[in-house]
Structure formats: structure tokens, C-alpha cells
Amino acid sequence: MNCAEFELCRWHAVADESALQQSALETILASAARAIHERGQFQIVLAGGNTPRGIYRRLRTAETDWSAWHIYFGDERCLPPADPARNSRMASEVWLDHVPIPPLQSHVIPAELGAVQAACMYAGTLQTVGDFDLVLLGLGEDGHTASLFPDHEWGAAPGSPDTLAVFDAPKPPPQRVSLSAARLSRARQVIFLVSGDSKHRAVAEWRAGKDIPARAIMPAAGVDVLVESTLLVPLVEPI
Numbered sequence: 133m134n135c136a137e138f139e140l141c142r143w144h145a146v147a148d149e150s151a152l153q154q155s156a157l158e159t160i161l162a163s164a165a166r167a168i169h170e171r172g173q174f175q176i177v178l179a180g181g182n183t184p185r186g187i188y189r190r191l192r193t194a195e196t197d198w199s200a201w202h203i204y205f206g207d208e209r210c211l212p213p214a215d216p217a218r219n220s221r222m223a224s225e226v227w228l229d230h231v232p233i234p235p236l237q238s239h240v241i242p243a244e245l246g247a248v249q250a251a252c253m254y255a256g257t258l259q260t261v262g263d264f265d266l267v268l269l270g271l272g273e274d275g276h277t278a279s280l281f282p283d284h285e286w287g288a289a290p291g292s293p294d295t296l297a298v299f300d301a302p303k304p305p306p307q308r309v310s311l312s313a314a315r316l317s318r319a320r321q322v323i324f325l326v327s328g329d330s331k332h333r334a335v336a337e338w339r340a341g342k343d344i345p346a347r348a349i350m351p352a353a354g355v356d357v358l359v360e361s362t363l364l365v366p367l368v369e370p371i
Contacts, residue, residue, distance in 0.1 A: 153186045156358055208240075263319055289314070
């Protein structure tokens, strides 16, 4: 089933990375304002990798009620907390350490404990959390999102656990913790952030209906994909 046929996958072309960052910033702040107005708090799941870095940096100067923000992470690498490759470390350095979100409302995956224990503990953290207000996700060159990789378990089936321990990730480090596709889909809004020429093939495969991990994220409201317009041009194979 191609999600585009049922308007569950909405593609939003932007001119370049700067335009993507600005569009994402506006979307995040609008989602926060709506959630705080309607429910008194904003529960957001952060993406890792390089694409969201600039977006997080822009959030440092945003005007919002930071006391109502609750931060969660879509995945984490099993590395020491201060390792620069940790998603939580990147988000803290470029954004979270610079805004007054109460520390107890920033829920970091304790991946330094190892994949199994960290997944178990984070599942406990999520036990009392309902639908997320906003989930941010990236797209890897192989179609992966969070730490859900091709030829691995994605946790997409009904009844799947909220968190997955990942052991043989094709990208280092091999041990990771990821929210399952089912848990990431329990959200009022999901946005994919896609930029960089290396994502061309993954975008083409997604739009062609190939069964890649990104397509397993299917909330009731569908997903929105912010993507650089050059990545929507058909991929031409070299002769």
C-alpha cells in the first residue's frame, strides 16, 4: 500500500536546508502552542543525526512557555552520556542547555546502561505517557528512521513494545535503543526532516512504495515530510 494514495503521507518541498529548518521551526512552535493551549503541556520526541541540529539551534531563541515542554528521544546510541555522538548530548549542547525546561521534564534514554536495560527503563518512563504531541524523525540513506533499520525488527505490529533493544545496527555503534514504530505512531503529529543528496535513493524508494522502515510510522493523522525539492527529482541511474 502506498501511503501517498491515501493522503497519509504528505510531501512538502522546500528550497534548501535553511528553508527546511525555518519551516520545521514554525511547525514545532505552532504544535507547542496548540498543545499547551489545549492540554497544558507539550510532549515532543526529538530526532538525532545532523539534519535537526540547525532546527534545535534556532529553537534557543524561540518565544514559548518552556515550563510546559516535555522532551523525549526517538532513539539513542549506547555510548557514555558525554559522548558527542549521543543524540541527547547534541540536543543539549545546541538547544536544551540554553532554555529553561525543567530538568525532570527532559527524559533521556539511559543508553549507557546497555541496550536491554536502557530499553526496559525507558519503557517504564513511557508507561504513563499517552499520545505524543509531536514526533520528529529523520531519514537515513538506507531508509531507516530512529534506530529502525532494514532487515531488523521495527516493532510495527499491534501490541509491539514501546522500546526496542538494537544489537547489530549496520551503522556504529552496534548497540542502540529505539522507540518502536508502533510507539512512534502514537502521536498527534509526525514530521520527517529530510535533507542532503545522500537521501535521494531513500526518498525515491519511499515514494515508489518500497517497504522501508520510515513507511512503518503510520499515525492515524498520517505523516508530513519536509524535504528539499531536489530530492523529489527522479533518480537517474548512471549508465
